[in-house]
Amino acid sequence: MDRMTAANKKFRKEMRSGTVALLLLSVLDRADEPMYGYQIGKLVGAGEQDTPMVKQGAIYPVLRSLERSGLLTSMREASISGPPRRYYQVTPLGQETAEEWQAIWRRTKRFVDDTLEGDYYGMEEEGAGEDEQ
Numbered sequence: 001m002d003r004m005t006a007a008n009k010k011f012r013k014e015m016r017s018g019t020v021a022l023l024l025l026s027v028l029d030r031a032d033e034p035m036y037g038y039q040i041g042k043l044v045g046a047g048e049q050d051t052p053m054v055k056q057g058a059i060y061p062v063l064r065s066l067e068r069s070g071l072l073t074s075m076r077e078a079s080i081s082g083p084p085r086r087y088y089q090v091t092p093l094g095q096e097t098a099e100e101w102q103a104i105w106r107r108t109k110r111f112v113d114d115t116l117e118g119d120y121y122g123m124e125e126e127g128a129g130e131d132e133q
Contacts, residue, residue: 016054019105020044020062021062022101023054028040029090029094040063041054063088066094071094073088
């Protein structure tokens with residue numbers, strides 16, 4: 001196993017839990033037709049070799065949870081290349097939720113980025129701090 005600490009693992013897990021749902025719902029909201037889990041996984045980088053942000057196996061429980069919440073519907077269809085596939089599609093409630101979650105994400109991202117950059121005191125206003133050298 002790599003040198004990642006337990007704290008880093010926990011942080012990554014917590015970060016992924018909400019972002020995976022946002023990503024999956026957003027991908028399906030933009031899709032022109034229903035998609036199955038593997039297709040969705042490829043779009044969110046689940047097949048990447050070097051520490052993927054989203055693991056393929058983590059997608060399916062989130063898809064089922066989104067469906068139970070009424071944000072997605074699914075249908076099972078036969079596949080000529082293997083077992084039947086479950087195709088997911090966003091519902092009208094899912095579309096509204098995707099928009100809301102994306103707005104929340106943008107606000108959260110802006111807040112976190114500002115805080116990490118030290119903008120939490122509002123000192124990054126135009127011209128602030130230029131005379132302090």
